[in-house]
Amino acid sequence: MSAPIRKPGPAAGADSPGDLAEPTDAGRARRPARPSRGATIHVILAATAAVALAVPGWVVTHPPAIPATPARRIALPPRRVVPPAELPPVEPVRLVDLSQDEARAFNASVPFSTAPNPAARPFRYAGSGDDLARATDCLAAGVLYEAGDDAVGERAVAQVVLNRLRHPAFPKTVCGVVFEGQERRTGCQFTFACDGALTRWSPGDAAWRRARAVAQMALSGAVYRPVGYATHYHTDWVVPYWQASLDKIVAVHSHLFFRWSGWWGTPPAFNRRLVAGEPVITQLAPLSDAHKTGAALAQAQAALAEAATAGGSGEAPAPVSGAADSFLVALPRATLAEDFPAIAAKTCGDRPTCKYSAWLDAAKVPTSLPLSSEQVAAMTFSYLRDRPAGVEKSLWNCEQLPRPDRTQCMKRQVLLAPAAAPTATPVATPKPTTDPRGPTELGGVRRKGEPAAATSAKPTGTP
Incomplete structure (x- = not known):
């Protein structure tokens, strides 16, 4: 026997023909309320804004891992400490081919020396007035063109110049130190002396006066203590080859200062004196x-x-x-x-x-x-x-x-004929007399009882 076949009817919960009528309050309570279309749009916009703010914030706080670029290898000469019996060579300024960022990174990796850094002894210029005038302007040009219109940097550069003057490896005049190597187009000791800076730029009166004041103080005994006995310096965006054999001792603004390693960087090595005869620097004629x-x-x-x-x-x-x-x-x-x-x-x-x-x-x-x-x-x-x-x-x-x-102009020489000598007027000579009392009449002598003679040539009234 087969089971009876059931006809399909409406599913539970589905609308039936009888359900088309208005639902009762009980039925209305059982069915959930549907959100309006406007509320749905607000929700979507709020979610989108939250995502737009959260994603960038997460990216900032969780940057992607970028593989670091390997640092460029810099080939400098091997470090060498010159013994006291040998004078250290003064190498020209030759720079390693680096970008400014690479040079700064390399310079930052070079540690400062931990050895003592004593202040230099005061220097007082002992020379003629002409030599002092030339030395002052050479030093002023050096500090201004090397450090710019910056009093602190200018004092530091002035100290390096005077340190070099006292060191056996450098010239023994101020102008000789500042303009050493000026005959070369490259490789001079101070860059401005041979790169044409003196012809490209002229300082204003105020800047030149300040530079001369710094130079005058340095030549009169002022000492800039932080750089000690430094003989070399360079800006932090370049790397000169000579840096390998020197000790880095201090930084002044963007300049790094160095001295020779070993005995040649100690105070006893700075034992030379100034010599007379500051050279004439024709490049400075427009300024000095x-x-x-x-x-x-x-x-x-x-x-x-x-x-x-x-x-x-x-x-x-x-x-x-x-x-x-x-x-x-x-x-x-x-x-x-x-x-x-x-x-x-x-x-x-x-x-x-x-x-x-x-x-x-x-x-x-x-x-x-x-x-x-x-x-x-x-x-x-x-x-x-x-x-x-x-x-x-x-x-x-x-x-x-x-x-x-x-x-x-010279005054024209007017030659005059010599004047004739005046003719002497003969003067009557009184005749000799035998009267023992002398001549009978003496001019200008008033005898007793005689009236006074007129003493003026002006006409007088009738007596």
């Missing part, structure tokens, strides 16, 4: 009157040498026989009139008093003193020095060489 005058003297010396060679004497002019402070010379025609005072000063040398007379026409140069009126009229230039009286004067013959300033 001291070097401008020095350059003129150097040119005058060259002109004198050329003139002496042309004349066949091979010697500088000699003073006039019997007058050691007087010179009578012929001027080389190729020399500029503006250079005559420098030539005269060079010829006079250190004489406190000197008279320099010069002619363009060598045939008119006298050979002895005194000068005739014609020789004076033909003179082209004269220079007079009298230091005890504070006199130093240059004059040109403006008929031969016109000058823009008429006070520089």
